[in-house]
Amino acid sequence: MLRWSAYAVLALAGSAAHAADPASVSFQHNDWELACDNTRTCRAAGYQPDDQDENPVSVLLTRHAGPNQPVYGEVQFGTYGDNAPDVPATVTLKINGRAASTIKRDKNRNFHLTSAQVAALLAVLNKTTTVEFVAGETTWTLSTKGASAVLLKMDEFQGRLNTPGALARKGTQPEDKVLPPLALPVIVAAAVPKALDKAALAALDRKAITAELRKAIKLEDCDELATIGSAENPLDIAPLSNGKLVVSATCWRAAYNTGSAFAVINAQAPYAPVIVTTLANDYADGVIGASQKGRGLGDCWSSEDWTWDGARFVHTHATWTGMCRLIAPGGAWDLPSLVTTVKAVPGQNAADKGK
Structure with missing residues (x-):
């Protein structure tokens, strides 16, 4: 018997296999994926290009349900295997070859993006853009392939399409039309x-x-x-x-x-x-x-x-x-x-x- 990948199993868990559960969604396109849970919180993750195993990197964008909610961003640099490059405490974010800002590791050794850095990323993820994280001679490249479809699906799930706060399809619909968060069971x-x-x-x-x-x-x-x-x-x-x-x-x-x-x-x-x-x-x-x-x-x-x-x-x-x-x-x-x-x-x- 062919066994499904873990991703397929999880996607099913959020749909037909547990129809009694509150709605959720799992979606993947190219180098980006989306997971929205039963409280309507959504998490979008992007990675290095699929054909590039050197210097892996991932960005996570998290947004809770409800009107006027901010997007939170985090970065992880690949640590799998003995050949993974050391990550210094400070990394430069570059967009189309230009230094945009500096990302600093916190006391828990995590890299969190500022609201300005999240906004800079969101402004280019729907385009063919080069997004890089650079430290010395090491470069980690984030793919934008699939980001547009994933952010559109996030907007759709949270009821943000055509609102000012939408990530992929902005419009003039009032923010109070955005779906509210659901209570944690x-x-x-x-x-x-x-x-x-x-x-x-x-x-x-x-x-x-x-x-x-x-x-x-x-x-x-x-x-x-x-x-x-x-x-x-x-x-x-x-x-x-x-x-x-x-x-x-x-x-x-x-x-x-x-x-x-x-x-x-x-x-x-x-x-x-x-x-x-x-x-x-x-x-x-x-x-x-x-x-x-x-x-x-x-x-x-x-x-x-x-x-x-x-x-x-x-x-x-x-x-x-x-x-x-x-x-x-x-x-x-x-x-x-x-x-x-x-x-x-x-x-x-x-x-x-x-x-």
Whole structure:
């Protein structure tokens, strides 16, 4: 079975795969990409040209929803690998060969753009322009290919088209027509026991669970469907609350990723499995997690979480670290499509769980 890239998985997570989630968008064109989450915050990231691995660089532009919102900018210079050039504390921004301004590293070793620098970039990203960051003999080149389409998509998602604050298609529509931010969803996580007691574990009919689980999982989502419940692919079972259990087994293996099927079942037969996902690879304390590489080098990742609320696993987080462009081990940015606030049961703290 062909496994999708992490980017494709994340894009799906923001659309049809989680239709109950508030609207979000993931979009990519040439050397730029966009991720807008369910609060309507948008993040656009651009990179060096696709055919240029030397001196990787990325710019992140972040804008919250609502009228008259500013755009915040950051820069990351490639640190992946032993041959990455050292980045000094001061770098010069050049546009079409002319020095525009100086960017200074802050105490946390991050490069943040001033509002004037963001404005200078936005003024040229819709054009065929040379944008460079220079320090001594080293030059990092930012591609503008795809920026226009990405900024247009950002404006569209946030309802800014044809307003004075639009980034790609300005107009005279009033700013108060811009879509407002959406509230961050709050999920109350239910406490779960640490483990099943021996008697409950012994009472489980694993053959019946296996048979029901295989029927519930789609073959196209699970290469290892026929091996689920076998000695080489045993079931992992953990207690939830309210008479439910979570069961998992490996579903597929790829060159550098694996995925397991996770399902909620009844604690007694009939087990009636409800599939949560076939993309995850971790479970702990009421949270199912998925973490997948975009490619073997590990310079881009996707991750998702599902949190038990006492009745079901709620999709609580989905993010992507940006294109696989050798910016940094583990990826360049946090580009979420789904964000929530997860709270513990009132009066329940971590130390109380499982007691």
